[in-house]
Amino acid sequence: xxxxxxxxxxxxxxxxxxxxxxxxxxxxxxxxxxxxxxxxxxxxxxxxxxxxxxxxxxxxxxxxxxxxxxxxxxxxxxxxxxxxxxxxxxxxxxxxxxxxxxxxxxxxxxxxxxxxxxxxxxxxxxxxxxxxxxxxxxxxxxxxxxxxxxxxxxxxxxxxxxxxxxxxxxxxxxxxxxxxxxxxxxxxxxxxxxxxxxxxxxxxxxxxxxxxxxxxxxxxxxxxxxxxxxxxxxxxxxxxxxxxxxxxxxxxxxxxxxxxxxxxxxxxxxxxxxxxxxxxxxxxxxxxxxxxxxxxxxxxxxxxxxxxxxxxxxxxxxxxxxxxx
Numbered sequence: 001x002x003x004x005x006x007x008x009x010x011x012x013x014x015x016x017x018x019x020x021x022x023x024x025x026x027x028x029x030x031x032x033x034x035x036x037x038x039x040x041x042x043x044x045x046x047x048x049x050x051x052x053x054x055x056x057x058x059x060x061x062x063x064x065x066x067x068x069x070x071x072x073x074x075x076x077x078x079x080x081x082x083x084x085x086x087x088x089x090x091x092x093x094x095x096x097x098x099x100x101x102x103x104x105x106x107x108x109x110x111x112x113x114x115x116x117x118x119x120x121x122x123x124x125x126x127x128x129x130x131x132x133x134x135x136x137x138x139x140x141x142x143x144x145x146x147x148x149x150x151x152x153x154x155x156x157x158x159x160x161x162x163x164x165x166x167x168x169x170x171x172x173x174x175x176x177x178x179x180x181x182x183x184x185x186x187x188x189x190x191x192x193x194x195x196x197x198x199x200x201x202x203x204x205x206x207x208x209x210x211x212x213x214x215x216x217x218x219x220x221x222x223x224x225x226x227x228x229x230x231x232x233x234x235x236x237x238x239x240x241x242x243x244x245x246x247x248x249x250x251x252x253x254x255x256x257x258x259x260x261x262x263x264x265x266x267x268x269x270x271x272x273x274x275x276x277x278x279x280x281x282x283x284x285x286x287x288x289x290x291x292x293x294x295x296x297x298x299x300x301x302x303x304x305x306x307x308x309x310x311x312x313x314x315x316x317x318x319x320x321x322x323x324x325x
Contacts, residue, residue, distance in 0.1 A: 001294075002278060003301040004072040006167065006203055006229040006262035007060070009100065010052040013087035019079055019176055020045065026174035027267050034236050034271045052266045057100045060265075061107055067274040068282075070298070071307070074101065075111035075138040075167065081118060082143040082177060090114070091124050098132035109305065111136035111167055115143055116152045125155075129162055135305060140169040142178035147187040148194075160197035165304050168200055170214055171207025171230065185210050189217035192224050199223050199304050201260065204230040205250070218254040225304060226254065228296075229262035232272035235280065243280070248287050256292035260300045 021041070028044035031037065039047065054060055057074070064072060076093040080086065088096065094112045101110040112128040114121050114137065128134040137155055141147045147168065159166050170185045185206045192200040205226035206214030217224045228247075235243045251259060261281055263269055269277070284293055301307070 001071075001298040001302075002067075002069045002261065002282075003298045003307075004064075004069050004263050004265075004274075005201065005260045005301050006227050007072045007074050007265045008076065009054065009057055009060070009074060009097065010049070010266050011055050011088075011096065012053060014076060014093050014096075016079055016083040016086045018083045022176035023174035024049075030233060030267075031270055034233065048270060049266070057104060057108065061104055063274050064107065067278045069274065069278065071107060071109060071301075073109045073111060073136070073167070073301075073305075075136075076113040077138065077140050077169075078113045078115040078118065079140070079143055081115050090118075091120075094124070094128050094134065095132060098128065098134055101133075109136075110134045111138045113138040113140075114155070115140075115145070116155050117145055122154055122158075125158065129158075129164070136164045137166045139166060140178075141182040141187070142169060142173050142180065144179060144182070146182055148190040152191065156191060156195040156198050159199070160195055163197075163306075165199040165201050165225075167203055167227075169204070170202045171204040171210060185213040185217050189213070189221060189224065192217065192221050196221075196223055199225065201225045201227055201304065203227050203262070204264065205259075208234055211250075215250055215253050218258040225258050225260060225300060226250070227260045227262035229264035230268050232263070232268040232277055235277075236271050244284060244287070247284070251288070251292060251296075256288075256295040257300055257303070259296045260304075261297050 024041035024045050028039050028041045031044060032039055074097055076090065076097060078090045080090055090113060097110040101108040112125050112134040114125055137159055145151055168188045169183050170188060171183060173180055185202050188200055188202060200223055202214045202224060205211050205228055207230060214226055218226050263274060263277060281297055
C-alpha cells in the first residue's frame with residue numbers, strides 16, 4: 001500500500017492572484033533549472049500550471065492509479081488574511097475538498113486548512129469535522145502567526161480531542177510576503193511538546209535548510225512525524241545515491257515509523273513525476289529493510305490516521321465514514 005500524505009488540488013479560484021504572481025517567480029526559476037527551459041513566470045503559469053487544472057480530481061486519481069498510490073491526503077492553504085481572500089473563500093474551499101474526497105471515497109482523505117486567527121474558524125472547523133468528515137488540520141504559520149502562540153491553542157486542543165493530526169508547513173517559501181521564520185520546525189516542536197496528545201506532521205521535513213531541526217523534533221517527541229514532500233527538487237539535484245544516504249541517516253535518527261511518503265503536488269511533481277517519485281522509494285536498496293520501506297510508504301500514515309492494513313479495508317472504512325457525514 002502507498003499513501004501520499006500531502007497534495008493540493010488545482011482548482012480555479014482557490015488561490016489569490018497576489019500569491020500566484022509572486023510564487024510563479026520562484027517556481028518558474030526552479031522549473032527552468034530542473035528542465036533546462038527558459039520560461040517566464042507568466043509562461044510558467046499559462047503553459048505549465050494551467051494544464052494541471054483538475055476541478056474534480058479525476059486526473060489525480062488516474063495518476064495515482066498509474067503510480068500505484070492507493071490513498072492521498074488533500075488540503076488547501078489558508079492565505080486569506082495575508083493576501084486577501086481568493087474568489088473561493090477558505091471555508092468553501094474546505095467544503096470543496098470534502099466533496100471531492102466523497103467523490104473519490106476511499107482514495108482521498110481531506111484535511112481542513114485554517115488560519116487560527118480567522119473569525120469563525122473554530123465553528124467552521126467543528127462543522128468540517130463533524131458534518132463533512134474532514135480528518136486533520138492544515139496550518140501555515142508563515143501567514144503571520146507563531147506556531148507556539150496561544151492563538152493556535154484551540155487547534156491543538158481540538159486535534160487532541162478529536163484524535164486527528166495537524167499538518168504543519170515547515171521550511172522555505174516562494175517570492176511572496178510569507179514569514180519564513182514562523183515556519184521553523186523548532187516553533188512547532190514547542191507546540192507539540194505542550195500538546196502530547198496531538199500528532200504533528202512536519203511537512204517537507206523542515207526543507208533543505210531546517211531538516212536537522214525537524215529530525216531532532218521527531219527523534220525527541222513521540223507525537224512528531226515528518227513528511228517527505230518537496231524533496232523531489234533536492235533529489236533531482238543530488239548525485240546518484242546521495243538522497244538514499246540522506247534518507248538512511250534520517251531513518252536512523254528518527255526511525256522509519258516517523259517518516260511518510262508525500263509529494264506536495266502539483267509543483268514538485270513537475271520536477272519528478274509521481275510514478276518516478278514512487279519508484280525512488282519502492283526501489284530503495286538493501287540498506288532499507290522491507291519493514292522500513294513499508295512504514296515510509298504507508299505504515300506511518302496508517303498509524304497516524306488510524307487506517308486499516310489493506311487498501312480494500314481502508315477504502316471501505318473511509319467510504320463508510322464519509323457517507324455517514
